[in-house]
Amino acid sequence: MPGTSLIGESDTSISRLLQSLETTFLEANVAMNLFKKHQETYSTGAYTIEQSDKFWQRLEEVYPSFQRLGQEKGLGGDKIDLNVREYVQQEQWDHGIAPRQFISSEIRIYANAFLFAFDSFYKALKILLECSARKNELAKPVAALETAFPDIVAIRNSAHHMEDRVRGLHGIHTKKSIPLVETLLDDNLISVKGVTVAAVIGTKYGNTLTDGRLAMIDVSEASMQKLQSIYQEVINCFEWSGTAYIVPRI
DSSP, rough: OOOOSSSSSOHHHHHHHHHHHHHHHHHHHHHHHHEEEEHHHHHTTTHHHHHHHHHHHHHHHHHHHHHHHHTTTTTTHHHHHHHHHHHHHHHHHHHHHHHHHHHHHHHHHHHHHHHHHHHHHHHHHHHHHHHHHHHHHHHHHHHHHHHHHTTTHHHHHHHHHHHHHHHSSSTTTTOOOOOOOOEEEEETTTEEEEEOOEEETEEEEEEEETTOOOOEESHHHHHHHHHHHHHHHTTTSSSSSSSOOOOOOO
């Protein structure tokens, strides 16, 4: 940041909007770091394989005692199996072994946070463009963001309204169906057709849009670098006073 105070800006909402941009920029960065760390930890599948092996080994260890007790109570085999699974799963959770569904949900939480931070950044930037007298200067970074991430609002909208997307609908107030459109990803190596929500493919995360396309945002350093460049361009549209500092601050 080139300074701590704006020069020639009497409207306090301008500084608040700029602060909002900083906040959402940092949130996107943190979400990306967590997403990347999660992928590095679990991408090989070694953890879940080890977890599965321990689960089945423990099932074999405790099954005889549960079988004996269950038969004394007149329980059927299905009920005994269910009791054994419940006991071993609870035992694993008590020892900090996360269920596989928790692991897959965790990475979607980070990806979703990244998506929503980008969307919030864009919304704040659009309002800043409306409120500021520096419209000519700010129009360029707004256009750059829309070019770099053209589907950001639509992806976020689908993420926020999964109850409609999973039914193949545009929205709660319409019965209009989403068309089935084939989407090619990763240099045409992956073909997707049909309604998809909260999809994680490599470093990309996205949802089916109302036009039927599967649109995705890349949760990566490359996306953050683009956002950083746009954010810096916004900051440079204004005049500043005070001591320059680096974001994030220590």
